[in-house]
Amino acid sequence: MSTVADYVSRIEGTCGAESDVIVNFKYEKKDEAIANILKKATKKNMIAGIIYEMTYEGVSFRLYTSGKAIFRGFRTKTELMDFLVKLLL
Amino acid sequence: MQALRQDFPILQRKINGYPLIYFDNAATTQKPRQVIDAITDYYMNHNGNVHRGVHTLSAEATDLYERGRECAVEFINAKSTHELIFTRGTTEAINLVAYSWGMQNLNRGDEVLVTLMEHHSNIVPWELIARSKGATIKYARVNGDGTLDYEDYESKITKNTKICCLSHVSNVTGVINDVKRVGKAAHDNGALMLVDGAQSVPHMKIDVQDLDMDFLAFSGHKMLGPTGIGALFGKEDILEKMPPFQGGGEMIREVSVAGGNCSVSYNELPYKFEAGTPDISGSVGLRAAIKYLEAAGMDKVLSHEKELTEYAAKRMKELQKVTVYGPSDVSKKCGIIPFAVKSMSSHDTALFFDNYGIMLRSGYHCAQPLHELFKLTSSARASFYLYNTKEEIDRFAEILGELEKL
Numbered sequence: 001m002s003t004v005a006d007y008v009s010r011i012e013g014t015c016g017a018e019s020d021v022i023v024n025f026k027y028e029k030k031d032e033a034i035a036n037i038l039k040k041a042t043k044k045n046m047i048a049g050i051i052y053e054m055t056y057e058g059v060s061f062r063l064y065t066s067g068k069a070i071f072r073g074f075r076t077k078t079e080l081m082d083f084l085v086k087l088l089l
Numbered sequence: 090m091q092a093l094r095q096d097f098p099i100l101q102r103k104i105n106g107y108p109l110i111y112f113d114n115a116a117t118t119q120k121p122r123q124v125i126d127a128i129t130d131y132y133m134n135h136n137g138n139v140h141r142g143v144h145t146l147s148a149e150a151t152d153l154y155e156r157g158r159e160c161a162v163e164f165i166n167a168k169s170t171h172e173l174i175f176t177r178g179t180t181e182a183i184n185l186v187a188y189s190w191g192m193q194n195l196n197r198g199d200e201v202l203v204t205l206m207e208h209h210s211n212i213v214p215w216e217l218i219a220r221s222k223g224a225t226i227k228y229a230r231v232n233g234d235g236t237l238d239y240e241d242y243e244s245k246i247t248k249n250t251k252i253c254c255l256s257h258v259s260n261v262t263g264v265i266n267d268v269k270r271v272g273k274a275a276h277d278n279g280a281l282m283l284v285d286g287a288q289s290v291p292h293m294k295i296d297v298q299d300l301d302m303d304f305l306a307f308s309g310h311k312m313l314g315p316t317g318i319g320a321l322f323g324k325e326d327i328l329e330k331m332p333p334f335q336g337g338g339e340m341i342r343e344v345s346v347a348g349g350n351c352s353v354s355y356n357e358l359p360y361k362f363e364a365g366t367p368d369i370s371g372s373v374g375l376r377a378a379i380k381y382l383e384a385a386g387m388d389k390v391l392s393h394e395k396e397l398t399e400y401a402a403k404r405m406k407e408l409q410k411v412t413v414y415g416p417s418d419v420s421k422k423c424g425i426i427p428f429a430v431k432s433m434s435s436h437d438t439a440l441f442f443d444n445y446g447i448m449l450r451s452g453y454h455c456a457q458p459l460h461e462l463f464k465l466t467s468s469a470r471a472s473f474y475l476y477n478t479k480e481e482i483d484r485f486a487e488i489l490g491e492l493e494k495l
Binding site for chain 2: 014015016017018020022047048050051062064065066068070
């Protein structure tokens with residue numbers, strides 16, 4: 001059974017007042033991760049063939065075809081991990 | 090400078106199918122083959138632990154380690170090797186001064202003067218030591234264009250000021266500060282001057298004697314050298330009076346516990362401040378990096394960066410939704426351009442560029458107070474070095490134009 005760790009190589013809090021969190025998908029699993037997310041979440045927009053603007057359960061985020069996603073507004077890492085479980089698995 | 094690019098193997102790389110354009114040089118720089126080869130040669134042929142070893146490899150390693158020091162001493166025109174202490178980098182060098190000199194010399198009522206443009210590494214060590222010693226930190230103002238408010242700086246130097254700390258070049262705006270002027274004001278009032286040279290030593294000729302610096306901190310990895318090596322320059326008479334920062338290894342002369350009491354005496358400069366096995370290969374790599382920069386010519390490095398900065402600023406001005414921060418007068422700055430794209434977070438901007446193989450930094454760049462002053466939540470930053478080209482800036486401007494259209 002897959003876990004979030006199968007898809008995610010690193011979660012990084014950025015510096016800056018925006019408190020963005022960048023999720024880096026594993027290179028070899030990024031296409032599968034992106035496909036899973038596109039299946040579950042709603043695509044609001046596709047920008048320049050590079051950025052998907054997505055929404056899932058009221059949370060908006062940006063998914064990059066290079067295998068990264070930016071999330072905002074999560075108060076704790078646990079909250080984000082719970083969200084990723086629903087989004088990815 | 091174009092010919093130098095072939096010395097940097099990583100510049101042949103493609104990222105996401107595009108040729109790598111590396112514009113994150115204020116964070117760290119790429120390494121030429123000469124540096125990589127020097128480190129490889131050290132580990133393949135000369136590796137041993139330095140000092141107090143009698144065998145051949147120890148002697149060779151010691152010679153190579155000390156040659157790195159001699160090279161760095163000449164590069165900044167220090168008077169002797171006693172004045173150059175190897176550290177892990179700029180941050181550790183500033184911490185060394187804050188803890189060693191600060192613990193001995195700062196007391197309740199004393200003042201440390203810094204500026205609002207400092208990297209956190211030139212703020213937090215002073216805040217920590219000031220809190221423990223009851224001293225006060227004063228912050229000199231920065232003008233709207235990111236230049237230092239010299240009148241405010243000088244007015245904040247009082248008879249209680251013990252040390253003035255200043256970045257030579259801002260890591261956010263690239264502004265070059267007049268450290269000679271500030272140093273004179275500090276010295277006229279009996280204070281010392283510490284210069285954060287992380288963004289200046291790699292980019293321009295530095296003469297610590299001409300600039301009359303008391304302390305200068307810099308990092309090897311920002312000047313083509315490896316990570317893990319940096320240096321603190323300090324005037325010998327000041328360093329002599331300072332207590333050790335860390336204990337053990339080469340900083341010891343003698344330890345005796347005879348009679349149940351421990352007595353310790355310390356080694357001479359610069360070893361008094363170099364506890365434990367040092368970064369030997371780092372010194373080897375730093376020497377190769379310095380030799381490379383000297384061969385390129387530091388005046389040429391600076392003029393090339395200024396030319397790129399002027400060109401990039403001109404191209405960025407053509408765009409409607411892009412705001413560039415810092416002074417518009419290139420003579421006041423080095424090759425660093427902070428900017429923001431309307432309605433895009435800096436991280437989105439950097440990720441967008443990453444898709445096209447262009448490496449930028451985003452966030453606070455470890456300088457939150459300056460971002461607060463600019464009323465910015467964060468910024469994107471392009472920073473150039475000797476291997477960057479106008480063609481790369483054209484590509485950067487092209488992608489920035491695409492981003493603006495979104």
